[in-house]
Amino acid sequence: LAQREIVWTIVVAGGSGERFGGPKQYEKLGPLRVLDHSMAAANEASDGVVLVVPPVDAEREGGVAGGTTRCGSVRAGLEAVPEEATIVCVHDAARPFATHAAFVAVVTAVAGGADGAVPGLPISDTVKRVDEGRRVIETLPRASLFAAQTPQAFRASVLREAHRDGGEATDDAALVEAVGGTVVVVDGDATNRKITCPDDLAWARSRIAEELR
Numbered sequence: 001l002a003q004r005e006i007v008w009t010i011v012v013a014g015g016s017g018e019r020f021g022g023p024k025q026y027e028k029l030g031p032l033r034v035l036d037h038s039m040a041a042a043n044e045a046s047d048g049v050v051l052v053v054p055p056v057d058a059e060r061e062g063g064v065a066g067g068t069t070r071c072g073s074v075r076a077g078l079e080a081v082p083e084e085a086t087i088v089c090v091h092d093a094a095r096p097f098a099t100h101a102a103f104v105a106v107v108t109a110v111a112g113g114a115d116g117a118v119p120g121l122p123i124s125d126t127v128k129r130v131d132e133g134r135r136v137i138e139t140l141p142r143a144s145l146f147a148a149q150t151p152q153a154f155r156a157s158v159l160r161e162a163h164r165d166g167g168e169a170t171d172d173a174a175l176v177e178a179v180g181g182t183v184v185v186v187d188g189d190a191t192n193r194k195i196t197c198p199d200d201l202a203w204a205r206s207r208i209a210e211e212l213r
């Protein structure tokens with residue numbers, strides 16, 4: 001990774017897994033838990049890592065107590081990142097298959113001058129924007145659309161500024177965009193799938209079983 005940059009990663013594992021039906025971050029995936037896989041990739045790519053977990057688990061996991069929203073958890077994590085960090089990555093614990101290369105790609109883009117970098121996957125379905133009655137307002141041009149994943153990397157000062165007002169969004173890049181930061185999309189990876197519903201864990205387990213065979 002880039003010399004002269006100090007890279008810290010916040011691994012957010014503070015959710016309750018409503019769609020999954022429980023705290024999916026602690027589910028076993030092979031010999032390790034989902035969050036242990038995500039932590040290993042983060043540790044390999046960073047000078048330091050902050051783990052954010054639900055407040056009741058903070059002591060047991062040696063982590064920081066999270067917030068009621070993902071952004072709240074990122075903010076709790078940011079407070080534990082030392083001021084000397086120059087690049088901060090944010091990674092979903094629920095993405096156990098993020099590779100070292102994914103971290104390198106986003107950190108390299110920020111070291112090269114972007115305020116933020118996110119891995120993106122081309123969308124295969126056609127995307128429609130609708131009103132409250134589900135009447136279609138427009139069909140978006142698919143070629144310019146990407147589905148954003150994590151790890152996402154940011155210039156530390158810009159990420160701190162973006163979170164200063166306590167804004168909410170489904171990823172950190174959106175908050176950085178809102179303060180005028182330049183965010184670029186690098187190539188994502190279909191294997192870096194988020195565990196959201198039980199079928200995602202079933203897929204992940206079969207993938208791990210295949211790897212261990």
Ligand code: CTP
Pocket residue numbers: 012013014015016017018019020025052066067068069070071072073074092093094095194195196
């Ligand atoms: N997350 C967090 N703090 C929250 C909410 C989410 O740290 N208050 C984390 C989750 O633990 C997860 C990541 O953010 O690793 C992505 O969120 P998501 O997949 O939505 O997980 P959950 O919020 O737990 O699931 P759900 O939305 O179905 O309740």
Ligand code: MG
Pocket residue numbers: 015070
């Ligand atoms: Mg959620």
